[in-house]
Amino acid sequence: MDDLFADQNEQDVKRIKQLRDELNRHNYNYYVLNQPVISDQDYDHMMRQLQDLEKAHPECFDPLSPTQRVGSDLSQGFKQVVHERPMQSLGNSYSIGEVQDFLRRAKDGLGGEPVQIVGEMKYDGTSISITYEHGRLVRAVTRGDGVRGDDVTANVITIKSVPLQLQPGDWPEKFEVRGEILLPWKNFERLNKERQYNEEPLFANPRNAAAGTLKMQNSAEVARRGLDAYFYFLLGDQVAISTHVERMEALQRWGFKVAGHTILPSIDSVVDFINYWDKERKNLPIATDGLVFKLNSIEQWATLGSTAKAPRWAIAYKFAPERECSRLRYISFEVGRTGVITPVANIDPVQLSGTVVKRASLHNEDIIRQLDIHDGDYLYVEKGGEIIPKIVGVDLKRRAPGSQPVKFVTHCPVCGTPLKRVEGEAAWVCPNKYECPPQITGRIEHFVGRHAMNIDGIGEEVAVQLHESGLVNNIADLYDLTQPQLVKLEHFQDKAATRIMRGLEASRQVPFARVIFALSISYVGETTARVLTRNVKSIDRLMAMPAEQLAAIPEIGPKIAASIVEYFSVPANRDIVERLRKAGLQMELSQEELAGHTTKLEGKKIVISGVFAHHSRDEYKAMIEQNGGKNVSSISKATSFVFAGDNMGPAKLEKARKLGIPIVSEDEFLKMLQ
Structure with missing residues (x-):
């Protein structure tokens, strides 16, 4: 019987290795080559098999197994790692003349010897350096200040286009590969739609979203967001390949998704390359903001060397901001959950930043008037990384004679109720809240x-x-x-x-604070809901409090207080609350939450900056609120102190010192809560 178990264990271990190799190969085919050879169903079946076997054999755990791509929801701090070779930035150029100057300087530095130019896309993401040893990913580090960066290995292994185990090949025992972590347009737009819906600040562009995601303390959330990666440098003492193009071809063989590269034999071909990609990049699934031109010879790289900031053998060419002109077909007036009417310009389709744009928000009536938009106008549209395309102007030369200014609607376009102007704001709302x-x-x-x-x-x-x-x-x-x-x-x-x-x-x-947020009380977002629950403790007290008492709560004020009182003055809303209570929802703070609230930071306005070792930023923000403090985003004279972790932004540090604002370390902060 023991022999039977031994044989079964041996078969399981072999099957685990086989499944890992197969899944790594299928990941490479799907995410790098874009040539899947099995169905999603078959892939999922293999993944489940591997998960079951690994669960049955914990002794076979491998942090680089394909099953670990989903990440962990455990918090972790980022330790600082010194780069073996500094990570420099590229010098920028904005015209073909500046590119020619770069080539002239390179030739002069090489004593007039001929050079071969390679053109690549300049991806708009966040830089990463990854070290491999014996064909396995060892460590992934951000650019940081160029000398040292943050170890984000746990997050990078969730990115499916990053190989964990290299494809069979002639790779060196140790090397470093550098590239860009990106958030594809479709994933960026999905993420910002989620944030918009949840009333969270939108990411300005995919680069910011990628950088923020890579520094999250929750690798499971990193995995969910769907980052991608492209690589453009191969470095290492054991790398014997003599040209940049050959190095990129080697990386692709080994399993990496590499930047597309083209050898450009003349300045005319450089011009053609720029003109082609200035238009074609709009069709790419990822954000780009320019091109990169490099010398192909690695020996010439060594000869030219670098300045203090940038290599002399490469230069970036930056594209002008994207803008298109498109005909206005009509303006639709759309009703949100709070009744606000949003005008939306429906235009002839145009390509902007990798997506087809057919609609652009005009926000409110005042914007339409400021731009003086007429029926059938040709409108200038910009996206520039924004999730919501913007109308930034009108081409008056193409305006049709006799066209009429666009008129804002006077009645709700859905239920027909006369609209009301919000006092002190540019918004019109449909007041028919409960039937629209x-x-x-x-x-x-x-x-x-x-x-x-x-x-x-x-x-x-x-x-x-x-x-x-x-x-x-x-x-x-x-x-x-x-x-x-x-x-x-x-x-x-x-x-x-x-x-x-x-x-x-x-x-x-779900905790009481999120129940309050979920009720859709006007002006009560996530933060306000937490403030309310911390102060009122229960839904019954909240419903009974007059506006004056609510307004006296820090951060609430008369406007929010009036909205809360108005909400609970409606019998239908009180009936909803009672039905939710009967359904079993949390209508008061739990004993655990009550025990966790203190006044140790009462009245303190605190700015958080940097990276922390013991808890995530979100966890620390929650601690501040639980102990009576207030999270603020910018430093001012009213700031009580700056709670600073590692790698705090130099601008914030300088401003805090200038204003004499105390800087509190992580350990000091935790002592304050003891």
């Missing part, structure tokens, strides 16, 4: 969102379907749903219904 369909479905979407009740399976289309079917007319109706009701809906399958029912059950454990 987009407002009803918008509140449902908000309620089930990830930062609210986190009920999976109910997006915009499902929310509309639930409302139009008569099953859900307000958020409390969600808890009356049954699986048979859902399965009867058109295009609904049992699996989707099960996911929703499980999400509803799990939402009963």
